[in-house]
Amino acid sequence: MTAQDSFHIFTKKIGKYPYKEIDITEGLLGKDTGGMEYPGLIMIDASGFLQKKHPLDRYNELTEDVSHEVGHQWFYGTVGSDEYMEPWLDEGLTNLLENGVYDLTYTKSKSYCAKLMHSKFYTRKNVKRANKILKENANQFINKNQKANYINYPVNNPPKGVDTEDMAYKLGMDFPAVLKVAMGENKFFDALHDYYQTYYLKQATTQDFLNIISKYDN
Template sequence: TTRQAGAVTLHSYAFPYHKTAGERVLNTAAQALDLYSRLFSPYPHEHLAVVEADFLDGMEYDGLFFLSYGFYNLDNGTPAQYLVALTAHETAHQWFYGVVGNDQALQPWLDEALCTYAEKLYYETYAPEALTWWWEARVNYYQPRGYVDDSIYNPHGEAQPYRAYRDAVYLNGAVFLEELRKQIGDEAFFDFLRMYVNENRGKIASAQDFFRILRQTTRAPLQPLLERFFQNVP
């Protein structure tokens, strides 16, 4: 199925028995595309494809992403579900990975933390009634911990390396961004995100770029907050 979101054509590829879920994904992606285009920068392509996949989890590419059939199987008809949250997440990767690149092995938080927090921005805008569900089921349930700037290589020798990676990089990363936003205020926070995207468009951004631009957009005392969440603060 297809639909327009401004000048962008969205394509949803779903198995026949997931027609309704596929339409929900298409509508969610269209909403997220419009929101992120306004908050970060215009979407750079004419098309975006969302493909139901026969493997677990989601996977982003530039102009295309996969979502697991498992999310479609559990479609409950409301925004309070992983099918919607992960669609918003993978759409955000079109900016944080697509427009602005990063080292996804050594500094994965530069895309995954931002994309996880972008889910929250989606819920704030389009489904505020499900925002409490998002915090509780997506983030707080797992009691996220760990340094946001961990790599994918299990640097602390965790017994459950994926769980530790996800809790630190994705979920604690979202907690950090929420606390940062509260500390510096919405105006400075969104000015920072736009500046970060625009200055690093088509480049491989680094943590040093992130912190440098952040400090340019606010005079708030950031060091205590940064040292709580990061092991390496340039």
């Protein structure tokens, strides 16, 4: 359900999926590895469900992992990039699809997940409220002229005091998430669609991404 919801949302927001199918398989990928992506193939870690009485939050983790790996079919699987030299470019944009698009859209899969977790908090109203709060936070960040965090570093040389994973995933997502608010959603997704179409089945760099963004909002 999560894969289907994510696929339809990302297709609508970003562009057409280039391959004939997506195959998803489960496996035991090890600690702190939720999944692994390849063009047309997704592997999802199932180790969290080995015990009968697994924590209920495993269901939520599963939707996050599946949505994230499906998102990689767009950024990495279709628009290629150098995962070592510019890890933010696929992980950050994919994290945005997972947290800033799928999570902020009311879906049947998330609703079912909430049911499995016995949670009553997942409602259309609360999803709308979450969108509003994140927009307010982004505007606060913009208006306060926060100190810059550079994200286009290679894996072996992150900024001092910054964890490699945070640089690629968290800060890598924060940049386009704030950009979405600064530009406005329509302009941002028009630019993202343009970036996707321009580098469809090609290799892109951070500068290529910035060049496309600048066409829509300088």
